[in-house]
Amino acid sequence: MQRFFLGIDVGSVSTNLVMIDGQGDVRETLYLRTQGKPLVSIQAGLRQLAKDYDDAMIAAVGTTGSGRMLADVLVGADVVKNEITTHAAAATHLVPAVRTILEIGGQDSKLILCRDGVVTDFAMNTVCAAGTGSFLDQQAARMQMPIEKLGAMALEAKHAVRIAGRCAVFAESDMIHKQQTGHGLPEIVAGLCAALVRNFLSNLAKGKRLEAPFVFQGGVAANVGMKQAFEEALGAPVIVPPQHGVMGAIGAALLAKEWVESHGVATRFKGMAVADAVVQAGSWECSDCANGCEVIEVITAGSPVARWGDRCGKWAARMTRDEQDVAWGDLAAGDAERTTAAGSFVG
Amino acid sequence: MKVTFPHMGRMDIVVKALFAELGVEVVVPPPISRHTLSLGVALAPEGACLPLKINLGNFWQAVEQGADTVVMVGGVGPCRFGYYHQVQQEILRDTAHAVQMIVLEPPEKHMGELLQRIKVLTGQASWWRIVKAVRLAYEKSVALDRLEQELLRLRCRERRIGDVDRVYGRYCDLIDQAKNIADVRRVLAEGLQAMHALPLDWQKRPIVVGMVGEIYALLEPNGSGDLAKKLGRLGVEVRRQLYLSRWIQEHLFKTRTERRSIQALAAPYIGCEIGGHGQETVGSAIALAEQGCMGVVQVGPLTCMPEIVAQSVMAQVSHDRDLPVLTLFVDEQTGEGGMETRLEAFVDMLERRNRIQQAGLNR
Numbered sequence: 278m279q280r281f282f283l284g285i286d287v288g289s290v291s292t293n294l295v296m297i298d299g300q301g302d303v304r305e306t307l308y309l310r311t312q313g314k315p316l317v318s319i320q321a322g323l324r325q326l327a328k329d330y331d332d333a334m335i336a337a338v339g340t341t342g343s344g345r346m347l348a349d350v351l352v353g354a355d356v357v358k359n360e361i362t363t364h365a366a367a368a369t370h371l372v373p374a375v376r377t378i379l380e381i382g383g384q385d386s387k388l389i390l391c392r393d394g395v396v397t398d399f400a401m402n403t404v405c406a407a408g409t410g411s412f413l414d415q416q417a418a419r420m421q422m423p424i425e426k427l428g429a430m431a432l433e434a435k436h437a438v439r440i441a442g443r444c445a446v447f448a449e450s451d452m453i454h455k456q457q458t459g460h461g462l463p464e465i466v467a468g469l470c471a472a473l474v475r476n477f478l479s480n481l482a483k484g485k486r487l488e489a490p491f492v493f494q495g496g497v498a499a500n501v502g503m504k505q506a507f508e509e510a511l512g513a514p515v516i517v518p519p520q521h522g523v524m525g526a527i528g529a530a531l532l533a534k535e536w537v538e539s540h541g542v543a544t545r546f547k548g549m550a551v552a553d554a555v556v557q558a559g560s561w562e563c564s565d566c567a568n569g570c571e572v573i574e575v576i577t578a579g580s581p582v583a584r585w586g587d588r589c590g591k592w593a594a595r596m597t598r599d600e601q602d603v604a605w606g607d608l609a610a611g612d613a614e615r616t617t618a619a620g621s622f623v624g
Numbered sequence: 625m626k627v628t629f630p631h632m633g634r635m636d637i638v639v640k641a642l643f644a645e646l647g648v649e650v651v652v653p654p655p656i657s658r659h660t661l662s663l664g665v666a667l668a669p670e671g672a673c674l675p676l677k678i679n680l681g682n683f684w685q686a687v688e689q690g691a692d693t694v695v696m697v698g699g700v701g702p703c704r705f706g707y708y709h710q711v712q713q714e715i716l717r718d719t720a721h722a723v724q725m726i727v728l729e730p731p732e733k734h735m736g737e738l739l740q741r742i743k744v745l746t747g748q749a750s751w752w753r754i755v756k757a758v759r760l761a762y763e764k765s766v767a768l769d770r771l772e773q774e775l776l777r778l779r780c781r782e783r784r785i786g787d788v789d790r791v792y793g794r795y796c797d798l799i800d801q802a803k804n805i806a807d808v809r810r811v812l813a814e815g816l817q818a819m820h821a822l823p824l825d826w827q828k829r830p831i832v833v834g835m836v837g838e839i840y841a842l843l844e845p846n847g848s849g850d851l852a853k854k855l856g857r858l859g860v861e862v863r864r865q866l867y868l869s870r871w872i873q874e875h876l877f878k879t880r881t882e883r884r885s886i887q888a889l890a891a892p893y894i895g896c897e898i899g900g901h902g903q904e905t906v907g908s909a910i911a912l913a914e915q916g917c918m919g920v921v922q923v924g925p926l927t928c929m930p931e932i933v934a935q936s937v938m939a940q941v942s943h944d945r946d947l948p949v950l951t952l953f954v955d956e957q958t959g960e961g962g963m964e965t966r967l968e969a970f971v972d973m974l975e976r977r978n979r980i981q982q983a984g985l986n987r
Binding site: 343358359360361362385395396397398399401483484485486566567568569588589590591593 | 657659939961
């Protein structure tokens with residue numbers, strides 16, 4: 278029987294699931310909106326996958342993205358990895374010679390440098406929203422244009438209008454100003470792309486040597502205007518892999534594959550049944566000391582299965598990985614109630 | 625007179641020992657918490673660095689507990705910290721929490737100057753008593769630093785989360801209670817033994833990371849978003865060169881010159897002191913790399929000028945020495961998630977590099 282490896286990337290904007298095969302080829306990709314409910318979206322994805330895959334076919338699971346811990350608790354992951362490591366793993370797998378990875382996602386952007394398939398340096402921007410997918414989304418909506426068309430419009434421009442890209446607020450008012458003074462929309466959109474690229478490079482590339490081959494990935498890589506702006510700024514061609522939107526999930530699957538194969542262990546995957554499990558996540562503020570940590574707790578069948586967020590570790594310590602597995606026990610599948618993600622989770 | 629002072633790591637134990645010996649009444653500010661920070665943030669100018677904000681929160685909480693006098697170190701080099709005492713006094717004067725501010729400037733040449741400044745504070749105390757107090761306080765500082773060094777080294781080997789921290793905390797308290805130098809030394813030896821007696825994974829060959837940067841961010845866990853602990857929990861052995869006792873020796877006693885060799889290492893990149901710990905950050909990164917650290921994390925408060933200069937130089941150091949460097953600037957807005965993601969990715973990177981280097985050596 279063929280063995281598959283599942284990768285789950287729970288991001289701020291989207292939850293992506295991919296299935297890769299034993300050769301590391303991508304066999305299945307799912308792209309779902311997180312919409313602030315990571316547990317619900319993971320379960321929806323699993324339910325879709327369950328139509329074609331049964332538990333025995335899944336040899337390993339990896340999770341990544343800002344919701345990776347939560348995803349791990351739900352599905353039982355073999356590897357729980359940060360976005361930087363997984364994005365690099367996917368890019369070096371698909372483009373082995375890559376030396377510079379440019380990644381722009383929903384709410385953050387990353388620059389990763391590699392040599393011979395190994396990460397040598399990276400930078401990540403989470404402080405400023407200018408230059409991320411959410412900002413482009415917002416601007417497309419303001420100009421009443423589908424986000425998919427934004428890139429193509431930038432390519433029609435005869436020149437790029439100079440837009441202040443330092444800050445999302447300034448960029449927006451500058452764009453409005455340029456519109457009012459009579460510049461054409463394509464030129465403004467092209468200018469916006471150039472400004473975002475300038476912002477990306479000046480924020481993340483400080484003092485770093487960027488060398489070709491370049492790979493551009495993340496949701497924003499779908500935007501051909503951004504690709505062109507990067508090529509102009511870098512003076513070199515930029516590769517956009519066809520799976521650019523789900524690279525994190527691919528990386529997570531690849532790392533999970535590597536882990537179980539090199540350690541010869543069985544997967545911790547709890548099975549597709551978790552798609553229908555009743556899971557609640559919430560948080561409370563611990564008042565045992567002045568730190569007032571926000572402890573996050575995941576509850577199923579009335580008892581907690583995982584906790585984190587406490588600085589001293591006393592809540593998390595009562596819930597080590599093995600205890601989690603015991604607490605989950607035999608998870609009731611079937612027609613359980615819908616999952617609710619209580620508390621305030623920002624994907 | 626009820627004297628208080630800002631927190632910086634476990635410096636409270638050292639200062640308390642000094643003043644208690646001199647018969648000065650001390651109010652130790654409550655441990656730094658989110659509440660402390662929010663008080664400080666409300667009082668401080670938005671662009672001021674994190675140490676100023678936490679200091680103000682400390683003073684406020686100490687005044688609420690009866691303190692009327694603040695002792696601050698001041699005038700150190702051209703970093704902003706040098707006039708924080710002045711700024712803080714002005715800010716507190718505008719509130720109902722006005723205090724008297726006494727500034728202890730480090731001596732320029734000789735530790736005699738320091739003793740004179742302490743005498744101003746205590747008035748009646750004899751020279752002999754002052755010397756005795758300084759010696760006990762210093763001994764406590766040395767012991768606390770030794771314990772912390774071991775904490776940074778052993779945390780990654782914990783089999784049960786929080787074990788080493790718990791023992792560390794208990795023995796810090798015992799050092800606080802120690803009455804004389806012999807006591808301090810005995811407690812230290814017991815503390816180290818207790819740490820080693822914990823269930824630890826001695827087989828583990830961890831990634832070793834050096835911590836460099838601004839002094840407050842290095843010494844005070846709340847000044848760095850608990851960086852050292854986060855690294856430890858990621859399975860990393862942490863090394864640091866800057867400890868309070870070393871700083872006291874170099875700046876107050878003027879008896880140690882380790883800083884000279886660190887400055888010499890930094891000289892090809894930064895040839896003179898640029899304020900704060902900018903030059904030392906660069907020199908320490910090189911020194912730690914030479915001592916076997918596989919990577920370096922530089923940490924400083926957001927908007928810290930000397931660390932910004934050091935950061936831009938660090939790219940070249942990193943290139944020349946093939947030394948991975950991660951720079952983190954911390955303030956009250958720093959998100960936990962972003963920091964953890966960066967640290968995790970940095971450790972992943974070092975582990976992978978290490979594996980490849982080991983495989984290369986074995987071939």
